[in-house]
Amino acid sequence: MDEQALLGLNPNADARYRQRAMAYFEQLKESQDAWEVCAEALAKGIYNDDHVKFFCFQVLEHQIKFRHAGLSAPQQQLIRECLMKWLQCQLISPQPEKSFIRNKAAQVLALTFVMEYLTLWPKFFFDILSLVGSNPHGVDIYLRTLMAIDAEVVDRDIMHSPEETRRNTLIKDSMREQCIPHLVESWFQILQTYQQSHPELTCLCLEVVGAYVSWIDLNLIANDRFVNLLLSQMSMDELREEACDCLFEIVNKGMDPVDKTKLVESLCQVLQTAGFFNVDQEEDVDFLAKFSRLINGMGLSLVQSWTKLAKAGSVKEATDTLQALEAKVPLLLQLLVHEDDDISANMVGFCYDYLHVLKQLPQLTDQQKTNIEALMLAVMKKLTYDDEYNFENEGEDEAMFVEYRKQLKMLLDRLAQVSPELLLEAVRRVFTNTMQNWQSSPFMEVEVAIRLVYMLGEALPASHGAHFSGDTAKTNALQDMMRTLVSCGVSSYQHSSVALEFFETVVRYDKFFLVEPQHIPNVLMAFLDQRGLRHNSPKVRSRVAYLFSRFIKTLHKHMNAFIEDILTRIQDLLALAPPENGFPALLTSDDQLFMFETAGILIVNGESPVERKQAMMRSLLTPLMEAFGLLLAKLLQETEEESQVALADLLSHAVGFASRTSKAFSNKQTVKQCGCTEVYRDCLQTFLPALSCPVQKGVLRSSVRSFLHRMIICLEEEVLPFVPSASEHMLKDCEAKDLQEFIPLISQITAKFKRHVSPFLQQIFMPLVLAIFEVLARPAEDNDQTAALEKQMLRRSYFSFIQTVTGSGMNEVMANQGAENIEQVVFTIIQGAVDFPDPIAQKTCFIILSKLVELWGGKDCMVGFPDFIYKNIVPACFMAPLKQTFDLSDAQTVLTLSECAVTLKMIHLKRGPEFIQFLQQEYLPSLQVSPEISQELCHVLQEPDVKVLKTYLKAFFQQARL
Incomplete structure (x- = not known):
């Protein structure tokens, strides 16, 4: 063997040697017979280094797993002999091999068993058992091998092919017939023999029994001698846990x-x-x-x-x-x-x-x-x-x-x-007893008593969802408990878990206050003082900010008397910048969003006259506008990046807070009806200059764009004067992501205001389209996945925008762009339908093409458009589905094909027999479509029901691509 390469097997070897070892491993794996060197090295115990032994087993494992069928009979025999010789060496070795080597050896033996048991090595277990006898080292390998066989043949968590499943079933059947009783006997002997001297072997054997009991005859195990042995081991400290697990597996076995x-x-x-x-x-x-x-x-x-x-x-x-x-x-x-x-x-x-x-x-x-x-x-x-639960720093426990x-x-x-009645009674008893003595009770008892009341909200049947109407017994019990909760003073309990549970429960049962509104002032004070929004725990303050907004939303009709007082009390919590006194702000900016929304709900839904609402909303939003102006000026002067980021964040928060107040308006209470149009127009006037700020563009544009989205909904036509200049700023120096996020804004304006924005759209249409083309044409690295994804999303947004324009009945927007520009745009739609394997974008493109045919393809058609239909749109309807990337088994792609069918149907509707003639005489013959199929397709195309065409086209293209 390459001794130099083997040096790289040591985990501490340098990278060069490790690479050489990897290359050597690949070489041995691929070679027809080089693995024999490894088998021999194991059989003769040539190497003492554990990493080299493990390496040899890995090479052998690869041969058995992937090449066994291609090995000659002598080679297969060699593997068997080498493995048995290695096993024999273990019996005389004074020290057992390291655990990781024994596991790998067991794996290799198990793989050999799986490959050969049914054909070449039916005496596998008898050979091993007769070899190892009662030698502890040998027994250990035998048991590990059994566990490895279980993993290969039985383990349900491992996915197997149908062929492997059949093979595994045959193996189990053969084992039941030939050797299971012998194996069970060997287990009994091992459990008995080694329970005192080698508890680790006994534990391993118990694991084997537990693994095999699921598919062997239970009577072999669930009998007096085995169960008595297991029970005796349940009393032995070192064995009891494994014995318990073994009994668990026995009990778990499927049976009558x-x-x-x-x-x-x-x-x-x-x-x-x-x-x-x-x-x-x-x-x-x-x-x-x-x-x-x-x-x-x-x-x-x-x-x-x-x-x-x-x-x-x-x-x-x-x-x-x-x-x-x-x-x-x-x-x-x-x-x-x-x-x-x-x-x-x-x-x-x-x-x-x-x-x-x-x-x-x-x-x-x-x-x-x-x-x-x-x-x-x-x-x-x-x-x-x-007692040990850490509320301030929650960890794994x-x-x-x-x-x-x-x-x-x-x-x-x-x-x-x-039994809802029993549960309600039990909770009531625990809750009432605890609340009577809450001052002297430990926090965990108080918390759980309130928690139980909270949990009743979901536990009680849904038909009592209102909780305070319907079943009198339940209603009375819950009403009593809520009355006690809000009046017994427990909201003052000092532990954060109790405070949180109090507010969670109050909000879960906020409908209680509709029945007994006299408790609202007390609960409001709890929300507003050191028990809630000013609690010493940031976690409590944060959660209460959210819960308070929920509470106010539900009960705003009962808040009229308290609106001004609440707004005064929360004024400091609405400050944009953290206080200058060095103390951290009580609420995070995310929590403040809820506070601004709450303030908006109070103002909008109150019964004050319009002038008062207007004044209150102005006093809520003016500090944001003033701070915004100062911060923007500061940002333009700032050179430190860290400070720029912090300032941009504050500016973004200011816009976000103003935006959040607008969530309070509804169809019943519009901005106009509440007299708030002017203040939101002022906000727009204040925020829009941020769009031309050269630093921190992404953050600022994103927040102002979101505000514009809200204003389109809330201000109606009043927002329109601001749109052109905002658009102009947002189209300057933009990236793919900026454009992609800007398009929905324009689409929203188009869909909402239609004809009102037609002149503006005609003006912005080509600048926007050209900006998109420019960004899409920018070169990017081949492997830059982020850039590729951003371009794909931008392309989708672009097609979506064209769809919105064509679908909004504003034919003139595109028609007035000049022939050259129209052609350029329509070609991109054809390209999107055919060239990019993105079914979502393709579907949109076919919807647009269908709409354009509807608008410009009839009697009063646009000059030259019929020609364009035949030269470009019809081929697109055939070229796209014929592409290999057009996956007809994908649901999105099938939807694209449906739109393709709708487009063809629309062409037929607008061009009539002329279109059928074109297909039969010119286009379909150019695709080598037989006259019979052409005739069939044209016949289906003339059917009134488009569904018939959709079904036909799917079959047509499936056949065409064979």
């Missing part, structure tokens, strides 16, 4: 429901007798995690059996199984309330499915009701935070608890389905 119930019951009886059900006395949480998984598996198996038996109408057997199931509930509860969340979480599946069983029963017994109440209390207890809480919420929802 009656037999499954018997198996579970017999195992339970033995485990109970052996004292394993005394969970409180067990201190080993790792073992209990495994044990809880086993009990969960048993519970789920019983539920499954009950479901099958109940469906089959086997009343007695179903009753017996239900009894067996109910007998496990005390153990389920013990494990569910265990202080370790992993142990508890393992029981959620069993608990959930047990409740599903109860839900299906016609009537609940007293014992079942007691079980439900016990489960409720268990869930409530487990929902509680522990906290994230895991949040996930676990979601599982508990599922249980609570299921409990509500089984």
Whole structure:
């Protein structure tokens, strides 16, 4: 072997040697017989270096995996002999190989087994077992090989081809017939022999049994001697977890429901007798995690059996199984309330499915009701935070608890389905007791009590969605709890989790305040003072900003008396720049967006006269405009990039805040009706100069463009005078992304104002089109994926824009661009339909072509357009679908073909028999289409229903491309 190349196998070797080793590996893989050197090196134990041994196994693995069928019989024999010789060496070696080498060897043995067991090596297991005997090193390789065979043949997580699946089924069938009883016997002997001396081997063997039990005869394992051995190992510290896992796999095996119930019951009886059900006395949480998984598996198996038996109408057997199931509930509860969340979480599946069983029963017994109440209390207890939860800096443990809480919420929802009355009563009891003593209760108890009320909102059936109408019992209970929540003073509790839960619950049940509006002032104060928006936790302040906007949206009709007071109190929270006093701002700019929206809603929806609304909106927006003017001037002077970025961000926020206030307007309360047109026009006047700012263009243009979008909706025609100058600025020095984002703005204006903007559109049309052409024509690196994607998106936006113009009934916009310009534009549409493999853009192009034919292709046609139809549009309808890139199995492409059919139909509608004649006599013969097919196509084209043509064209092009 190339000793120099082998040096590169060492992880610490330099890059040159490592590259040489890689090249050598590829050379050995591709060679017909060079791998034999590796096989021999392993068989004779020539190398001591672990990396070289691993390398040899890798070369061998490649041969077996990819070239086995091409090897000669002697070569296949050589592989078998070398592997057995290597195994023989392990038996006499004082030290076992490193674990990673043993795993790789097992993998290679397993691959050889898969390739040869059915044909060349039926005695595979007997050969290995007779060779290794009771040698621990040999037994270790044997067990690892079994696990590797499981991965190759059985593991359901690995995708197999149909051929591999057939082969694997044959292998399993042959193993069941020929050797499984012998293998099971070997496992029993290993488990018995090594449990004291080599616990690691015993654990590996237990893993093997667990893996194989799913597809072998269960009676070979689920018998007295095996189960007794497993139970004895459940009491051995080093083996108990693996023994538990093994029992779990046995219980999980698919089988007849009656037999499954018997198996579970017999195992339970033995485990109970052996004292394993005394969970409180067990201190080993790792073992209990495994044990809880086993009990969960048993519970789920019983539920499954009950479901099958109940469906089959086997009343007695179903009753017996239900009894067996109910007998496990005390153990389920013990494990569910265990202080370790992993142990508890393992029981959620069993608990959930047990409740599903109860839900299906016609009537609940007293014992079942007691079980439900016990489960409720268990869930409530487990929902509680522990002392160590870090609210200010949540890490992995906290994230895991949040996930676990979601599982508990599922249980609570299921409990509500089984017995809403019991759940409501249990929550009410816990909540009332806690709220009576909230001052002296630990935060976690107070938080969970409020949390439970919050969770009822989703847990109670949807028919009580309003929560404060309908079912009197529920309504009264919830109303009582909400009244207590907002009046008992708990909003002053100092812990952030309680504060958050208070506000979340108030907003979830905001309809309560429609029924009892007298509580609104108290809750408003909580939102506005140190309990909410001025809380010492940034997390609370941030969430409350959002919740406050939700609260105001729902209850704005009840806010009239408080509007001015609220606006005064939140004034400092609406400041654009952070305070100069060195303290950080109370809210982030994202939170401030909600505050501006809230202020807008209060002003717009209040009952003040128009003049007052106008004054309030002006006093809300004027500070933003003033600050904007100063900051823009400062930005133009600034040379430091970091400061430029900070200033541009502030400018962008100012525009965003003003934009957000406009969300308060509606069809009932328009900008005009509220007297706010002028102030928003002033905003436009203030913000538009930022479009010509030479620094931080991207940020500024993006925010002003978004504001224009909002103003087109809110200001109606009042926005139009600002559009030409804004467009002119946005078309200067633009990139693909700028244009792509500018086009929707023009499309929005076109679609909304139509004829009003026709003169402007005629004026801007070619400058915009030429700007797009210029950007698309810019050279880019071949492998620049970002640039390619940006161009593709721009192309789509361009076609979208043309579609909007042609579809808005403004024929004159394009018609008045001059013949040369029109031709240039229409050619790009033809190009988009045919040349670019982008079905979304192609579909748009065919829609445009169809529209142009409709506009210009009839009797009063544009000069020269019929000629253009025949020379360009008709060929496009055939050339595009004939391209290999036109994938007719893709849904988007099929939609493109539909539009192509619509275009052809439109040409026929406008040009009539002349078009049919052109197809039959000139165009289709040029494509070598037979006269019969031509006639057929033309016949379908004349059918009144376009669907017939769509279906026909798909078949036509599929056939044409064969």
